Amino acid sequence: MYVYLYDNFLRQKKFDSVVRSIEVQLTDYGIAGKILRLANYTDAKQIVDDEIKRGAKTIVIVGNDHTFGHVLSRAATCDCLFGFLPVGEEDNTIAKVLGIPVGVEACGVLSRRLKEKLDVGWVNNRYFVSQLHVLPAKVKVIYDEKFSATANDKMEVVVCNLQPFFWKNNKNDEEHQIVHPQDGKLEAFLRPLTKKRWWGYNYEAPSVFPFEEMEIIGKDPFTVEADGKVSKEVKVKIRLAHGKINMIVGRNRKF
Amino acid sequence: MIFQKTAPKNNFNNSEDIPEEVLDIASQPKDDVETVVGPSVNVEGDFASEGNIIVKGSVAGSVHTSRHLSVEVGARIMANVRAGSAKISGEVKGNVKVKDSLELTSTARVVGDIEAKVLVVEAGALIHGKVSMPGLEMGDSKGGRIRGGKRAEEVAAPEMV
Numbered sequence: 001m002y003v004y005l006y007d008n009f010l011r012q013k014k015f016d017s018v019v020r021s022i023e024v025q026l027t028d029y030g031i032a033g034k035i036l037r038l039a040n041y042t043d044a045k046q047i048v049d050d051e052i053k054r055g056a057k058t059i060v061i062v063g064n065d066h067t068f069g070h071v072l073s074r075a076a077t078c079d080c081l082f083g084f085l086p087v088g089e090e091d092n093t094i095a096k097v098l099g100i101p102v103g104v105e106a107c108g109v110l111s112r113r114l115k116e117k118l119d120v121g122w123v124n125n126r127y128f129v130s131q132l133h134v135l136p137a138k139v140k141v142i143y144d145e146k147f148s149a150t151a152n153d154k155m156e157v158v159v160c161n162l163q164p165f166f167w168k169n170n171k172n173d174e175e176h177q178i179v180h181p182q183d184g185k186l187e188a189f190l191r192p193l194t195k196k197r198w199w200g201y202n203y204e205a206p207s208v209f210p211f212e213e214m215e216i217i218g219k220d221p222f223t224v225e226a227d228g229k230v231s232k233e234v235k236v237k238i239r240l241a242h243g244k245i246n247m248i249v250g251r252n253r254k255f
Numbered sequence: 256m257i258f259q260k261t262a263p264k265n266n267f268n269n270s271e272d273i274p275e276e277v278l279d280i281a282s283q284p285k286d287d288v289e290t291v292v293g294p295s296v297n298v299e300g301d302f303a304s305e306g307n308i309i310v311k312g313s314v315a316g317s318v319h320t321s322r323h324l325s326v327e328v329g330a331r332i333m334a335n336v337r338a339g340s341a342k343i344s345g346e347v348k349g350n351v352k353v354k355d356s357l358e359l360t361s362t363a364r365v366v367g368d369i370e371a372k373v374l375v376v377e378a379g380a381l382i383h384g385k386v387s388m389p390g391l392e393m394g395d396s397k398g399g400r401i402r403g404g405k406r407a408e409e410v411a412a413p414e415m416v
Contacts, residue, residue, distance in 0.1 A: 147300030147316060149292075192295045207312070209294035210304075 001082075003056040004048070004069055007063030010087060018087055018103055022062070025107040033060075038070065042139065045074035052080050057215045058248075059169045059227040060084065060110065064091040066076065069227025074119045075243050076127035078151035083110045083248040091228065097162050098251025117210070121161045121186055121226075122241040128226040129245065130237065132159040136193050139147075142215040143188075149207065151192030156203075157216060158189040159238055161164070162255055185210040186240050213239040241254030307350065310345070317349075319362070324353075328362050328376075335367075349383075 008018055026032040034056075036047060038129060048059055048071070060083035061071050086095035088101045098104050121125045134157035139156060142148045155202040188209045193201040214237075216222075263317040290304040296312040303319040310324070313331040318324065324338035330345035340355040343363040350368045351357065357371035361379030376382070 145303045147298055149296055149298050151296055155296075190293065190296060192293070194295060204295050205293045205311070206291070207296045208289060208291040210290060211305070 001056050002031050002058045002060060003051045004033055004035045004060045004062055004085075005044070006035055006037045007067040007070075007087075008038060010063065011037075014086060019062075021085070021087060021104045023105060026110075029107060029111040031107075031111055038063075038067065043074060044071040045243075046079065046231045048075040048078045050081065052078060055082060057084055061089060064088055065094050065130075066091060066228040066230075068094050069130075069229050072127040072245065073128050073227060075228065076129070077243070080170070081113075081115065081246045081248065085110065087252070089105075094162075094227075096131060097254045098247070099162070099251070099253030103215050110248055113248055114251065116247055117244040118247050119161055119186075120245055121159060121238055123226055123236060126226070126229075127241060129163065130160075130162045130227055132161075132227075133225040134158070134216060134236070135223040135225070137214050137218050139222055141188065141190065141209075141216040142217070143209055143211045144213050145215075147207070149190060151190070152203065153195060154193045156191045156193065156227045158191075159214075160187045160189065185212060186214075186238065187211075188214060188238075211213065213237070292330075308338075326363075341371075 006019075009015070023032065034051070036051075038044065038047075048056075051059065058081045059071075059075070059078070061067055061084045064086060069186045072082070084095060084098060084100055084102055086092040089102060092102050095102055095106070100109050119130065120129055121132060122128075123132055136154040136156045138153070139155055139157065140150050141155075142149055188211055190207040190209070192204045192207075194204060198201055216233075216236040216238070218234055223236050224231050224233050224236055265306045269359045271325040285347065285413070286416040289307045291309045291311065292298055292302075292314060292320045294311045296315070298314045300316045302308075302314055302316060303322065303372070307323045308318065308320045308325070309327065310318075310330045311327045311335070312331060317334045318332060318336045318338070318402065319411065320338050322339045324341040326332060326341070326345040326347060327342045332345070333349060335346065336347060336351045336353075338351075338353050339359040340357070341351070341353045342358040342360065343351075345359040345362070346364040348366045351365060351370070351405045353369075355371075356373035356375065357369065358375040359377060359380040359382070363377075363379045366383045368387070369382065370387050370389060372388065374386065374388065
């Protein structure tokens, strides 16, 4: 049985036609199911657990990166198969990584049921699937409790799980530099910032550390963005979670 | 407001501005696991890695890898180093123990003992310490003991031609 978790933003009128055509397509494929609407403060894990008890086998997230993060940050360890139907052109980078087209075409991917086990990262009290981003701040990073990395000034930290890391030396740089995340480990990319002569900052070339557990400590609170969810932290502990998500992915996935 | 510091602009985002061909290249997996210590990053502690290590910044403590270590120009290592193979172009203060081949380029500065099976030293490299080659020692010990015991050289800033 399929259960569809709709994000709240899909109530907007501009998404009416897309949602309707998706529903028609799903009915055509014979995979239509129960529809639940998520609110901002609903605990996704509880909903998913309840639906599994009622016999749901596949939970499909309908929305964008925020919806994806919102549901899987809590429900990643639930024993079921997850699917994703991305809607809206904005904020849908995870769908590209998973090889799922945005809009109605995603129903085809869902019906093919190509399954893949995905690694998940664990940060403080929640899971993240694609990427964690610490905005430039004065932080110290401790890896596997063995060694620490610091920079002279501010430093930006990006932890990649599924998404490759794209960066440019500067604004005018034509080429995107790409570093691939590898399976079985999380990759942390550190980019120190050095002060320009008068004001502003320059980015240095990034450092790459594969790790299983790391701690980011800052004297002042720093901003952490994980799967589209932003929070302020003083200490963040990140590790590779042992559980894996069972997910329906497309052929054009980027991993 | 004029004199307010400009916030650093994030110019690497995984957003829609990344062209398709870049995403296509991104889908090709890379087989080497690499650890990179970038410039202006300071690492302290027991720095160990399973894969290749590239050092462009500074490391203090100890460095250990079973594979290749590359110390770039301008990099500083204040630690004992153990690696499968290594190429040093920066500065190392500490003992260097390499299982296979060690290459010192013209900009290399090593203060400490070196142990390597194969040693390649480019003209201009500076070494201060004992150089020993266990491969040679083992080969000689088969034929009998060498006069003076250990086959090791004390080298102090050699002049390479």
